[in-house]
Amino acid sequence: MEIRLGGTDTSRIERASALVHKAGIRSDASDLAGSCFWTHALMQLTHSLSHTAVLAWTPDSPGEVSADTDSEGSAGEVFWARRMVYICTAIANLHAGLVNNSKEYTRDQLLEHCERYRAWCDAWAHNVPRSMMPLCYTSAPNDQSSETNIPYILLVGVGANVSRLLYHTSCLLLAIITPAESAFGAYAQRMQTRHALDICGISAQAEDKQFTHVAACCLPIAIEALDEPKTKQEALRILDRLTRGTP
Numbered sequence: 001m002e003i004r005l006g007g008t009d010t011s012r013i014e015r016a017s018a019l020v021h022k023a024g025i026r027s028d029a030s031d032l033a034g035s036c037f038w039t040h041a042l043m044q045l046t047h048s049l050s051h052t053a054v055l056a057w058t059p060d061s062p063g064e065v066s067a068d069t070d071s072e073g074s075a076g077e078v079f080w081a082r083r084m085v086y087i088c089t090a091i092a093n094l095h096a097g098l099v100n101n102s103k104e105y106t107r108d109q110l111l112e113h114c115e116r117y118r119a120w121c122d123a124w125a126h127n128v129p130r131s132m133m134p135l136c137y138t139s140a141p142n143d144q145s146s147e148t149n150i151p152y153i154l155l156v157g158v159g160a161n162v163s164r165l166l167y168h169t170s171c172l173l174l175a176i177i178t179p180a181e182s183a184f185g186a187y188a189q190r191m192q193t194r195h196a197l198d199i200c201g202i203s204a205q206a207e208d209k210q211f212t213h214v215a216a217c218c219l220p221i222a223i224e225a226l227d228e229p230k231t232k233q234e235a236l237r238i239l240d241r242l243t244r245g246t247p
Helices: 010-023 031-051 073-099 107-127 158-177 182-203 209-225 229-244
Strands: 136-138 152-154
Touching (some): 031 158, 073 158, 107 158
């Protein structure tokens, strides 16, 4: 089956895109068709994150946010997981376009995009079901002798972990690309560090194959945003474990 997670080969993604379009599958499709659509969308997203690639095709929203704002249970989780893939894809595509100079924006245009996407991220974080929120969050000790500088973050289920990982990756990319006055430069840097550390903390828990693949695509972005050498080395060890498949 062409539509499978784990590969970031461009030709495979193009073939999968052709199959999705030929089948006429929509972003709001349910059951197996919807699963195929959003698995492909996630595969495209990880490709963009890994290679800073501009995507020729991006998914539509899985539905209206207001329709599932208070939705709990598995149906609500599916909607919000797909919503985050949609949000992160839009942000990753914007970031890739800027890095590759494939599209030019005025400062005001870029700021407008970033503010809209940030509002989407904030709404996602405030409205996801309780089951997709961290069960435990323990900040790293503020101590030079501590063995770790990375927070311990516990989420239950692959969907919750992948979605929260994409949320922090989205916020980190926004902190990187949002035009900021010099007076707010220090704040932007703190936000980059905060989200980068949370990406590391979530990635450290990765064991499932799908979770591990997404974490391995997000973690290099976080590592690049970290300044403290000890923390960066710790994050590199996590990435090494993920890519080598070692415990």
